[in-house]
Amino acid sequence: MTERSRGGGPSGPRPSPDTENAENADAPLLVRDRLAHMEDVDPGGLARLFSLASLEGEVPARFLDALHAALAHRTITHARAHVPWYREHPEYAAWSLPQGRLGSPSELLRGLPVLYRAVVAASPARFVADDVVLSALGHTSGSTGTPLPVRRSVEESDFLAAYFERLTAPLAHEGPRPISLNLPNAYHGTPLRLPAPGLSLSSGVTDDLLLGETVRALTTRYDLPGFRTRVEFLSGLVNHVLLLTGHLMEQGIDPRALGLRGVSVAGGAAAPHWRRFLASAWGCPVTDRFTLTEVVGGASRCAACDLFHLDPHVFGEVLEPGSDTPVAEGPGRLVLTAFHPFVQMQPMIRYDAGDLVLRRKNGCRPTPAFEFLGKRGNAIALELRGRRKWLLFPAVLNAVLAGLPDVRAVEWASGVRRVFDRTLGGLPYARTVLDRSSSPPELRVEVELRYGPHFHPARAEEVAAQVADALRRAEGTALAELEAGGAVRLRVVCRPPGSLPEPELKL
């Protein structure tokens, strides 16, 4: 390897094409090895490296793998040295570089225990690093169990601010800066503040006063030197954005006329029906975001392939439930690693938050592509001859029910009197159960309608048939195959309003 390929700078005599090709081939490994052992990581430089590694092509993909390997090494090393749970865990104590050298990120992480929320929740203090200072205390929402405290340090907050400021730098010098409107939520405690390349306004939709203010913010013309004159971007939880959209329409305001250039939704499974509705109502792109409080980052639904792609700085694995076997294609549990220095005070290495995803091969970017299937605890499977056969995924059921106006949804915004339809964004009333006592086992799906099914029997039958058809066609399940073989029976039953309990808070 020449001095030049060791990063001696771009100046100096130009090497021959063959030498240059060889240097370029080694470059990702060089970056990996030096980044892994660097004393401190400069956030601006790392932002630039991730930007380069996110470009299309084979070489950037190799760099992305190299960055992941280097940061995985740094993350494990830091956790072993500074976090009691990792330091004392036998697998971490025994961990060493595979064959004495840095390999791929998967090789580095292989064999380390998968971390579950219950383990962290049982002794959160043992997951706190001793080399940083507390800055903010957040928590998971508790919608799927006991809230988990999430600690953020001064050091990681500073790093994240500098990292994202560097990422947005190319956007910061483009004439008048845009104004965005955010509908923040208080479900996660102290927010982690990140720099935005424009002016960010905050409002809400959860009471009449806030909702009125939100409409005013959207319809106001601003006179702020250096900024554009209207709100152009909107973001919030999907049910908040849906409620706001419905309210505007109820008031005779055409959201398209407000001229937004982007809407972003997060914090719940946005069913395809509602994503299409929002895109049509606002007349602009809608970004669907998959996030976890415990991990700084997540995934965005890709406009090209309509699947989620993980953020480049988050490492994801899709594993068989109950084992460490990777899933190349098909359903599996999503296991995420938050890299140091993005997450410092409460490291999450191989963290399983209980999410099922459908891993797909045909993603258009190097980061794993997947579709969200819902929480594992709400999915239904049947063990047959020692093998798990998936029958129903909650996100698939939600997707079909969201497109059926007959199905009753939770009136989640019952206190917002200005809105006429307070169910927009609410989960549909439905209940699923696998009755193993019947022969063959019966998968029963009960769906609550907005009317008594006996008043409109033909329509109710149609609804049940549509739901059954969607469930049988769901990718990743064996329902149709098992039904055809007589191993299971699906029954969809429509119920009158008020007959089912409140649905789960999350799918």
Added chain:
Amino acid sequence: MLSEMNDLVSVAERAIGESKAQLDSDQTRALAAQVTAEVVAEVSAESSAKALAEGLQRR
């Protein structure tokens, strides 16, 4: 810390064929917007940065 990282950035730029002169090109600007858009966590009060950046890259 900075010079060592700058070295690595230079190595990556050279291997990928991206020069500093291209730092503010449309492609890099779009990439910055895309990457920024995709990393803002649900916990962030500034999550509108995500919508904003997504929109900017589509301009």
